[in-house]
Amino acid sequence: MYQINNLVFRYPKNKEDTIKNISFEIKKGEIFGLLGPSGVGKSTTQKILIKLLTGYKGEILYKGKDLKSYGSSYFEEVGVGFEMPVHFSKLTAEENLNFFKKLYSSTVDVDSLLKRVGLYDDRKKRIGQYSKGMKVRLNFIRAMLNNPKALFLDEPTNGLDPKNARIIKELIKEFKEKGGTVLLTTHLMNDVDELCDRVAFMAGGKIAEISSPKDLKLKYGSREVDIEYRDDDRVKRATFGLDKLGANEEFLNIIKNKEIITIHSKENTLDDIFIKVTGVTNDE
Amino acid sequence: MMNKLQILVQGELLRLRRYNLFAASIFVSAIWVGILHFLNVENVTNIVPQLIFLDVTTMATLLVGVTFIYEREESTIRTLLVSPISKNQYLLGKIISNIIPSILSLTIMYVYSKLFKTIEINYFLLLGAVILVSFFHSLIGILLTYFTKDFTGLVMAIMTIFIIFLLPVILVEFNVITSEIFSKLTYILPTKSALMLIMGTTGTTHGWEILVSLTYLILGSIVLYFIVLKNFNSYALRESGE
Numbered sequence: 001m002y003q004i005n006n007l008v009f010r011y012p013k014n015k016e017d018t019i020k021n022i023s024f025e026i027k028k029g030e031i032f033g034l035l036g037p038s039g040v041g042k043s044t045t046q047k048i049l050i051k052l053l054t055g056y057k058g059e060i061l062y063k064g065k066d067l068k069s070y071g072s073s074y075f076e077e078v079g080v081g082f083e084m085p086v087h088f089s090k091l092t093a094e095e096n097l098n099f100f101k102k103l104y105s106s107t108v109d110v111d112s113l114l115k116r117v118g119l120y121d122d123r124k125k126r127i128g129q130y131s132k133g134m135k136v137r138l139n140f141i142r143a144m145l146n147n148p149k150a151l152f153l154d155e156p157t158n159g160l161d162p163k164n165a166r167i168i169k170e171l172i173k174e175f176k177e178k179g180g181t182v183l184l185t186t187h188l189m190n191d192v193d194e195l196c197d198r199v200a201f202m203a204g205g206k207i208a209e210i211s212s213p214k215d216l217k218l219k220y221g222s223r224e225v226d227i228e229y230r231d232d233d234r235v236k237r238a239t240f241g242l243d244k245l246g247a248n249e250e251f252l253n254i255i256k257n258k259e260i261i262t263i264h265s266k267e268n269t270l271d272d273i274f275i276k277v278t279g280v281t282n283d284e
Numbered sequence: 285m286m287n288k289l290q291i292l293v294q295g296e297l298l299r300l301r302r303y304n305l306f307a308a309s310i311f312v313s314a315i316w317v318g319i320l321h322f323l324n325v326e327n328v329t330n331i332v333p334q335l336i337f338l339d340v341t342t343m344a345t346l347l348v349g350v351t352f353i354y355e356r357e358e359s360t361i362r363t364l365l366v367s368p369i370s371k372n373q374y375l376l377g378k379i380i381s382n383i384i385p386s387i388l389s390l391t392i393m394y395v396y397s398k399l400f401k402t403i404e405i406n407y408f409l410l411l412g413a414v415i416l417v418s419f420f421h422s423l424i425g426i427l428l429t430y431f432t433k434d435f436t437g438l439v440m441a442i443m444t445i446f447i448i449f450l451l452p453v454i455l456v457e458f459n460v461i462t463s464e465i466f467s468k469l470t471y472i473l474p475t476k477s478a479l480m481l482i483m484g485t486t487g488t489t490h491g492w493e494i495l496v497s498l499t500y501l502i503l504g505s506i507v508l509y510f511i512v513l514k515n516f517n518s519y520a521l522r523e524s525g526e
Contacts, residue, residue: 012518047524050366051366052365052520052524053521053524071370072367072368072369072370073368074368075366075367075368076368078366080363080366082359082362082363084359085358085359086358086359086360086363087358087363088302088354088360089358090302090303091298091299091302095298099291100367103288103369104368142363146368
């Protein structure tokens with residue numbers, strides 16, 4: 001869907017490049033996570049891909065054609081979900097959506113989406129009366145309004161309660177199942193784990209790591225299993241290598257004869273990988 | 285599918301209503317009507333264009349600026365920038381919808397004058413002048429918002445512009461300053477052209493003055509439009525969170 005080759009970008013007032021020669025691909029029908037701490041260039045990359053920033057070096061192909069060759073009709077195919085609320089506060093949700101809907105040649109069934117995210121009954125309320133969570137959900141509908149082929153989502157579940165976050169994640173998965181492509185930017189590694197087919201970690205304007213969450217966990221984790229068990233009323237702990245685990249007599253003896261308290265494989269979480277790869281903590 | 289410019293204009297007009305900007309504009313019109321009412325003058329042919337001149341030059345600059353500030357403060361500019369509309373459609377949508385309150389103001393004053401006073405001006409000539417002057421001043425308003433950070437900054441910028449552009453013309457028009465050199469110098473100001481064009485509808489202005497004013501405002505609008513268009517990219521870059 002997108003092919004990014006040797007992308008370099010510098011803001012006019014800066015002395016240093018914000019994006020330093022990055023190359024990657026976003027495949028059609030995948031959910032691609034662009035991750036990293038603040039200020040490493042992930043928002044800049046996203047802004048370039050949604051044509052808010054121009055003047056970059058390198059090449060970006062969208063469906064095999066230079067991104068620069070697309071005019072405003074590009075936005076017929078692209079949906080953008082911003083992190084902050086982007087609606088007219090003195091208009092109702094329905095008026096906001098109707099206004100933007102009329103700008104597109106193809107649109108989704110808005111009422112059905114409003115019902116899914118639980119905003120249908122509040123559609124005639126002014127946005128000024130909406131809570132933060134309601135605004136976030138409305139942002140998602142705004143992004144989906146034109147039935148896009150590519151969806152850019154920035155922190156789509158930030159500020160949502162678990163129930164509504166679940167609904168949004170289900171909708172993202174459904175969008176993918178119908179062939180849609182997603183570029184997801186988030187700090188919530190649980191969302192990444194659950195949604196993303198591949199992720200790229202950015203650090204210092206470069207891509208530090210790119211792979212599937214599963215492969216990254218294997219790469220950065222230990223191929224070991226930790227067991228906590230009870231032996232003569234005492235809690236004991238043991239670690240075994242995953243290779244030929246089924247033939248490990250000591251391991252087999254424990255799981256056959258002892259009371260197991262916990263058992264965990266020792267692959268890293270994406271949070272751990274985030275810190276290792278980018279060199280910073282997740283909330284930085 | 286409805287024409288996108290038409291959709292943008294309709295959207296702007298709805299927002300002008302909801303954000304009470306239409307109400308503000310009508311309130312100002314009511315003040316002008318109040319002035320006409322309490323002036324002990326039966327024939328208001330010369331007074332109405334003067335009031336329209338004040339209304340159009342101030343309100344057109346202010347209203348468009350306020351709509352830009354609202355879009356900026358509510359981040360709606362971001363979502364508009366990723367919509368399938370061109371820069372020209374966006375800007376023209378803003379300008380066209382900004383002209384409508386000026387037309388409304390003109391119509392209120394004109395209808396009042398026709399009903400309760402005497403006015404000898406062709407409404408449509410006045411309408412043409414108002415559209416051109418409002419178009420020009422809407423562009424000034426947009427340009428000012430490019431360089432101001434918030435509402436206070438916008439008001440300060442508009443005040444500065446008024447002192448430089450509007451005040452000298454008013455002082456000459458109302459004979460507060462009678463110096464001929466000063467009067468001639470005001471011809472370089474776009475507000476002088478706006479006044480001459482609007483007053484031209486009363487038939488008291490020389491033909492050459494109307495022609496010069498018309499040329500000044502049309503050429504000025506074209507040049508200003510290209511400046512506004514050219515600077516839109518850097519404005520959009522800033523508003524998209526550079």
